[in-house]
Amino acid sequence: METGDFTKAVLRYTAPSITQDTCLPPRFGFAYAATACLVRNSPFMIRLLLVLPDADPDAPRDVLGQVLADADAAAIGWASCDTMVQEAAMLAPQQVLVHRPASIPRLQAVLQAWAGAPPQPVVLVSEPLEPRMHEELVGLGVHAWACADTLDAAGLRGLLARAQARWEREGALRDTLARSLAHLDERKWVDRAKGLLMSARGIGEDAAYGLLRGAAMHANLRVGELSRSVVEAAQWAEAINRAGQLRMLSQRLVRLAAQMLAGVEVRRSRVLRAESIERVKDNLDHLAGLPLDATSVQALVGVRSAWEALDGALSARLSPAALATIDASAEALLGAAEALTDALESSGGRRALHIVNLCGRQRMRVQRLAKDALLAAMLPGGAWSAHLPSTMDAFEASLLELERAPLSSPDIRTALSGARDEWLKLVRGVRQAERAEGRIELVRASEVLVDTFDRLTASYEHSLQVIMS
Missing domain, CATH: 3.40.50.280 (Cobalamin-binding domain)
Structure with missing residues (x-):
């Protein structure tokens, strides 16, 4: 047939x-x-x-x-x-x-x-x-x-x-098992989202669930779907915060090396350098454990490579020539960390994440300004003096944007007001970096500002608007 x-x-x-x-x-x-x-x-x-x-x-x-x-x-x-x-x-x-x-x-x-x-x-x-x-x-x-x-x-x-x-x-x-597993998975996301909201708003469990349920109805989603989105938004915000810290730490480590070479608070500088190195490693390990897209993975590879170069430069004996090498390696890490942070913000797909990136970048500018002022005073003939005006202008513009941003709270507004006062002290220290008193004021103001913007970035990271974005 x-x-x-x-x-x-x-x-x-x-x-x-x-x-x-x-x-x-x-x-x-x-x-x-x-x-x-x-x-x-x-x-x-x-x-x-x-x-x-x-x-x-x-x-x-x-x-x-x-x-x-x-x-x-x-x-x-x-x-x-x-x-x-x-x-x-x-x-x-x-x-x-x-x-x-x-x-x-x-x-x-x-x-x-x-x-x-x-x-x-x-x-x-x-x-x-x-x-x-x-x-x-x-x-x-x-x-x-x-x-x-x-x-x-x-x-x-x-x-x-x-x-x-x-x-x-x-x-x-099999259908019953699949539904049961889906229900358990949904319950897990709901519990995690409730915990985030309870921490962010200082509210009870019932109130947190009420926020999730209301948002889910508004978005026409199941509470479990909405909860998963909330948790993922929080993860993206933390990732951007940690990647942003790498930018700041790249400049801080150069500043601390310059301080030690200049004899400014040497003992404390050593302690802060050890803490900063551990912070870099911890952030890299955390970011490596996230489910990143291909662009972010490639950016993270670039950050690791730049960090290895900077870590090697930091182990050399301090001298003016070694300090210049450290700064060049730190600039490479800064560029790689900036690319990673921008890639994470883009991957997150949430507009509210921009405020976390913006605030985190202020930490880096504070350290960069203090570093450039010290290097300009210690190593004449370099390009560090030329960087100062643009860094100050960028900091002022971003500070004004943060002050005007609708994403705020009484605590955030108070912190921003304090940041502006410390900023004036830092600028004064930059202008007097040739003198020992000016360097001390510059160093102390930069540390206060880093702590302030660390807290501010964390506040934005855990704010309801970012989490529920």
Whole structure:
């Protein structure tokens, strides 16, 4: 029978007025005559994908077809063991009947494609198997088994019914498990989001849940979906804060090296340098553990490379030449950290994250200004003096933007007011950096401002507007 004739025959199988038996086409040089025959005019016909051995010249020609017909079953397609998965996907039979497979291990390998959850019941008719083999086949998704030598129509009918019942029951159990796991996952996100809101607003659990529920209704989302978005927003805000710290620390480490070389608060400078190095490493480790996109991952690689260069420069004996090398390495780290922070803000996809980045950048500018002022006083002829005006202008513009931003609170406004007072002290220290008193004022004001903007950045990071953005 040609392929076109077989297609016509299959159509005749499914027609309501079938009046004669039709058989599958010969494959691989042998024929399974009458194996696709249907019971005439049966409204309860079970549509099967028949999986036959690749070659079996001794196979009976009529017995299987007659058993199928008497059991109100019909083959709508033929497959070998190797093509079973593809044919099942294409034909969508009600069940898959594997008859006398040539190799049970080969069948097991093919069944692994369904990962124990085939799209329709799978029935195996074969020679007797060892108990261990039955267990393995059940794990792979075989729902019923019968011995080929004793199979008759009544046995096949019961076998197919048993396989259907087991398949449906397993499907219902999987659906129940999936819903339960989804509910537990949703509960986890809700609890984490409530904790964030309780910490950010100083409110109780009921009030935090009320905020989530109201926001979910407004956004037409489930509370679990909204909660997950809240947690992810908080994670992005923390990531931007930590990446922004790397910018500041790059400049702070140069400033501390300059202080030690100039003899300004040497003991405290050593302590702060050790703390800053540990802070860099902690932030890098934290960022490496986040599920970053490809752009952010590449940016983080650049930051690590720049940090390794700066870490090596810091270990050298301090001298004017070493200080210049340290600053060059720090500038490379600053650029890499800036790229990483911007990539994280872009990946976060939330406009409110900009305020975290903006405030965090002020920490870096404070340290950069103090560093450039010290280096300009200690290493004449460099470009550090030329950087001072642009850094001051950028700081002033960002401070004004923060003061005008609607994302604020009484604590934030108070902190910004204090930051402006300390900023004036820092500027005064910059102008007097040639004198020892000026350097001391510059150093102390820069530390106060870093602490102030650290707290401010954390306030923005944990603010309700950023979390609920």
